[in-house]
Amino acid sequence: MRQGPRRGWLMFHLPRHERCSSLFIEKVRHIPDSDLDALSSPEARKAYNMAREVAGDSHRTLAYIRFQLFRERVLWSEAKPKHRVEDMVFSYLRKRYPHFGLVLKTQRGYFGVWPDGELIRWPVEKDMNDVLAEVAAKVPEKAVWWDDQGEGLWDTFYNSQFISSRKNLPLFYKAMPKYYLENFPGLGVECRRVENGTLDAYIEEV
């Protein structure tokens, strides 16, 4: 039974790692299959760990970006993923929101896509409104047709889910590392809840 990573999987993820040099990628290309299968050499393990960091960053970016709506056609967000995972994120988001235009601003620029369009990148200096307007123009019809309840609903729902007798902040920070709380502006509700608690919780504790 094969247990190690496939070389193709490594070669897909490693170039997206912020600290991975082309020299190391070349080295990985020549790691013997047996070492890769068992992760039995330091290089194989290092390559595997770096690729996993990229996959994890992509996973967390998918989880923690919060969209805002523009003209009922475009979903946009800002975030700073650690690695160059924007294309990975968009390949999933397109399946999730096939009728929307999508825009993500990261430290590497604006990334956007619309139905049937290719992933486009704009320089970070560009104005957000211009990018959104450009993408919205490519979306033929309104993508929201239900009664939208707005962003505040998340605040209500999220605060209802906490069970005070199980409070466990170390576990919270393990699952939501500070890097993401600080670099993903959409996580404001979670930050406020952890830092301040709620009035109800305070009264309950008193």
Add this chain to the structure above:
Amino acid sequence: MGLHEKVRILSDAGKYDICASTSCANPPAVRPNASIGNVMPPGVCHSFTPDGRCVSLFKVLYTNACSMDCTYCTNPTCHRKESFQPKELCDAFMSLYMRNYVEGMFLSSGIARDPERTMDDILEAIELLRNKYRFGGYVHLKILPGANLDQIKRATAIADRVSINVEAPSSSLLSSIASNKEYGNDILLRQRWIKESIKKGGAPAGQTTQFVVGAAGENDREIIDRLWMEYRDMKLKRGYFSAFNPIKETPMEKEDGTPLWREHRLYQTDWLLRVYKFPRREVYGVLDDDGMLENMDPKLALARRTFDRPVDPNEADYRSLLRIPGIGPTSASRILEHRKRGGRIENIRTLKSMGAVANRARPFLMLNGWQASMERWWS
């Protein structure tokens, strides 16, 4: 009453139900008519509460009106009874899903008078979400005790996962905390129907169940036995454990809560049964005379009983490797693969690079004829 207030009340009432953060089917169900939503096989946790629990699904009750008398539950005694209308529920969910706050829907409910009628209301809401809102993402639906066979077929056709809570490990224990739920008929028979529906292609992520740990005074052996039977007879995907937590204004509010470590140790034991495939009789070895788990990693407790001498990873078979703390199925397979290709485990670093947790494994290993000098666990 506004929709936000309904969401607040009904999601607060639903927060004690447990669902997985990574619960999607692999491969996911393909819903050709869907226009929004996708199911990602590994699942995504979109947020975590300060108690460290994942918030990946819009977890709500359809109604908190309930004619049951479960003594641990807040619904029967709650003064504010609320129910969603199907459209309200769908609008609220879509507003969260669109902004990437949640990965899917988890819908449960109190049983307002007639279980079949309440189940019909729930199904109507999810059918609306699937057919009119054309949502193709993940839905986990609770089956109510008393739902009929036709409703279970409808539920497995539209949901990715379904579940019905056993709550307690036996009929007598359940009746001590919920006198009007009949274990054999309301729970086990429905689970059998679910199993048959899944066999015919429904609910691709299978069925699960949940225990309220400690509410009925059961011991851990009873829970492990029931869980094992659920895996064998109901083809359960997995079981969940919720430590009993006394809630104000319920008949059990003055009872002691179950320590969270007990829930944690049950999850670890479940892992040994479900993932490591340890025989049930072997797992019994970690129970004390009262059938309770100690507050210790059950795999470590088992290893202390199993090994009377350190293990050489260059000689040990898969079964023995798997019983060493810090070595799981993946790292055990990597060790065997490495050996098959003529490699040897010369030092702890090699093991570490294969994914083993070196510090846990070290006291049980003999590398190059030498055993780590740290104090033996079983001495």
